[in-house]
Amino acid sequence: MSQILEIRDLKALAQRRVPKMFFDYADSGAWTEGTYRANEEDFHKIKLRQRVLVDMTNRSLESTMIGQKVSMPVALSPTGLTGMQHADGEILAAKAAEDFGVPFTLSTMSICSIEDVALATTKPFWFQLYVMRDRDFVRNLIERAKAAKCSALVLTLDLQILGQRHKDLRNGLSAPPKFTPKHIWQMATRPLWCMQMLQTKRRSFGNIVGHAKNVSDLSSLSVWTAEQFDPRLSWDDVAWIKELWGGPLILKGILDVEDAKMAARTGADAIIVSNHGGRQLDGAPSSISMLPKIVDAVGDMIEVHLDGGIRSGQDVLKAIALGARGTYIGRPFLYGLGAGGKAGVTLALDIIRKELDITMALCGKRDIRNIGRDVIAQGL
Numbered sequence: 001m002s003q004i005l006e007i008r009d010l011k012a013l014a015q016r017r018v019p020k021m022f023f024d025y026a027d028s029g030a031w032t033e034g035t036y037r038a039n040e041e042d043f044h045k046i047k048l049r050q051r052v053l054v055d056m057t058n059r060s061l062e063s064t065m066i067g068q069k070v071s072m073p074v075a076l077s078p079t080g081l082t083g084m085q086h087a088d089g090e091i092l093a094a095k096a097a098e099d100f101g102v103p104f105t106l107s108t109m110s111i112c113s114i115e116d117v118a119l120a121t122t123k124p125f126w127f128q129l130y131v132m133r134d135r136d137f138v139r140n141l142i143e144r145a146k147a148a149k150c151s152a153l154v155l156t157l158d159l160q161i162l163g164q165r166h167k168d169l170r171n172g173l174s175a176p177p178k179f180t181p182k183h184i185w186q187m188a189t190r191p192l193w194c195m196q197m198l199q200t201k202r203r204s205f206g207n208i209v210g211h212a213k214n215v216s217d218l219s220s221l222s223v224w225t226a227e228q229f230d231p232r233l234s235w236d237d238v239a240w241i242k243e244l245w246g247g248p249l250i251l252k253g254i255l256d257v258e259d260a261k262m263a264a265r266t267g268a269d270a271i272i273v274s275n276h277g278g279r280q281l282d283g284a285p286s287s288i289s290m291l292p293k294i295v296d297a298v299g300d301m302i303e304v305h306l307d308g309g310i311r312s313g314q315d316v317l318k319a320i321a322l323g324a325r326g327t328y329i330g331r332p333f334l335y336g337l338g339a340g341g342k343a344g345v346t347l348a349l350d351i352i353r354k355e356l357d358i359t360m361a362l363c364g365k366r367d368i369r370n371i372g373r374d375v376i377a378q379g380l
C-alpha cells in the first residue's frame with residue numbers, strides 16, 4: 001500500500017479487492033445519486049484563507065466530541081454490513097479507531113455483534129440504534145449496548161423508510177437476497193476476500209440473528225429487516241429512547257433547521273447534520289451546505305456534528321470552521337477496510353490526519369479548537 005496517498009487510492013484498491021455487490025453497496029447513493037455527489041462537490045466550492053508568516057509550530061488536533069477526548073475530531077460513521085467489506089470488518093475498524101484515539105460507531109446492521117466488538121476492544125465504542133417496530137427488540141439492544149459499556153448512543157432518525165439504491169437492486173442485494181451465478185463469479189474473482197470469509201464465522205447480522213423473533217435464516221432475516229424500519233417514528237420515541245438509555249445521546253440525520261430546533265429541545269448531547277451519505281432522500285441538499293444555517297440556529301444549545309462527503313483533511317477543516325464540533329467518515333474508512341483490513345482503516349485515518357494538520361498550519365492556525373469561520377475565504 002506504499003503508493004496510497006489519498007482516500008481515492010484506497011477506493012481504487014478496495015474496488016479491486018471487494019466483490020462488486022459489496023463494493024457497490026458502500027459506493028452508492030439513492031436514485032440519481034445527486035445528493036451523494038453534492039456531499040463531496042460542495043466541499044470543493046468552499047475556499048480556505050491562505051495565511052503566511054504566522055507561527056505554525058506546536059500544532060494540536062486534539063479536541064472533544066460530546067465531552068470525550070479525541071485525537072482529532074473525526075469519528076467512524078455507523079455503516080451496515082461492514083463485515084462484508086472485509087471479514088470481521090467491524091472488529092478491525094473498531095481496533096484501528098481505538099489505537100488512533102477516535103470514536104468507532106457500531107451499526108445496528110453490523111455483521112459483528114455488540115458483544116463481538118466489546119470482547120475485541122479495550123476502550124468504549126459508540127452504538128448506533130435504528131428504532132425497529134419490535135420495541136422489545138429495541139429495548140433489548142439498548143440493554144446490550146449498556147452491558148457492553150458503549151459510551152454514546154447514536155440514534156438514527158432519517159431511515160423511517162428505506163431509500164432506494166439502483167445499484168443494490170441491480171446487484172440483487174434486496175430482501176430476500178437473490179444469489180445467482182453472477183454473484184458466485186464476482187466472489188470467485190476476489191480470492192483473498194473469499195479466503196477471509198471462509199475463516200470467519202461472522203457472516204450474518206450479529207445484532208439480530210438469535211435476538212429477533214422468527215429470524216432463522218438469511219431469507220427470514222432480510223424480510224424481517226425490511227419490515228422492521230418504523231414509518232411512525234416520532235419525537236416521543238426519541239424521548240422514550242433517551243429515558244431508556246440514560247447516557248450520552250447523539251441524534252443523527254438532521255438536515256433541516258426546524259428539525260434541528262426540535263432535536264435541541266430533546267436534551268440530547270449532539271446532533272449530526274447528515275443525509276445518510278446521500279443514501280436516503282436524493283434531491284436533498286448536501287450536509288455541508290446546511291451546516292452554517294443549523295449552527296446559527298442551535299449551535300448555542302447543542303453540539304453540532306457533521307457527516308457526508310468528507311474525503312480529506314481539508315474537508316474536515318472546512319466543517320470545523322463552519323461550526324461542527326466533530327465530523328464522521330463513512331465510505332473513506334470502508335474503502336480502507338476493503339483495501340487492507342485494519343491497516344487500511346489506519347491508513348485512511350492517517351491520510352486525513354496529515355492533511356488536516358498541514359491544512360490547518362497553512363491557514364495560519366495551530367489548534368483545532370480555535371478554528372472558526374475566519375479561515376474561510378470570501379469572494380467569487
Ligand code: FNR
Nearest residue numbers: 026077078079080107156276277308309329330331
Ligand atoms: C451507511 N450509513 C448508515 N447510517 C446509520 O445510521 N446506520 C447504518 O447502518 C448505516 N449504514 C451505512 C452503510 C453504508 C455502506 C454507508 C456508506 C453508509 C450512513 C453513514 O452512517 C453516514 O451517514 C455516511 O456514510 C456519511 O457519508 P460518507 O462519509 O460516506 O460520505
